[in-house]
Amino acid sequence: MAADVDVPAIRNNWTRVAMRRIRSYPDAQRHALLDAIPRATQLAISQGRVDEWLPAQHAVNVCDALLQVLSLDETIEFWRAIVFDSYAGGLLESLLTSPDEQTDLLGLAPKAWQLSAIHCGEIVVVPASAGLRLEARNLPPHLRESKGIQAMFAGAVRAILAFAKIDAGIRFDAELPAGAIGFELTLSTKR
Helix, strand or coil: CCCCCCCCEEEHHHHHHHHHHHHCCCHHHHHHHHHHCCHHHHHHHHHCCCCCEEEHHHHHHHHHHHHHHCCHHHHHHHHHHHHHHHHCCCCCHHHCCCCCCHHHHHHHHHHHHHHHEECCCEEEEEEECCEEEEEEECCCHHHHCCHHHHHHHHHHHHHHHHHCCEEEEEEEECCCHHHCEEEEEEEEECC
């Protein structure tokens, strides 16, 4: 069932891609992951249109199941691969232009979140002491507190950096003002 657009919702395309990738895992991991995702979430994802808004809780369920079954590093890599593939000829390719500066691609994170989530806060890029910080602000509590969602954000940040060929130190901060979470990046070019 589609979410009303006045509740926190995430487009089904991301959860569909995640479920497709989960189904490609070896039997033991695939079964463990599918067992950890509530059946109602699996049905909503499989029955919803790819562009449909689903309650954000379904994305939380998928993200949390990944972290429950896989290690933190494996979960971050799962999302890095999905987001990287989305930039390279996938869901986010339409956002790409020819960036003149290395930070231009980092500015895609807010646009991608805006296209993918509704009533789920915002992503902003702000200056930080050693470079830049991507902040997720005004997230609904169930998104903000989900370690699986935090791992998804970490994977997305790594994908953007890899796609932009940016070498950066990354520091996660879950205690920013007003309940925001963020990733502070110390930038240097890989080129």
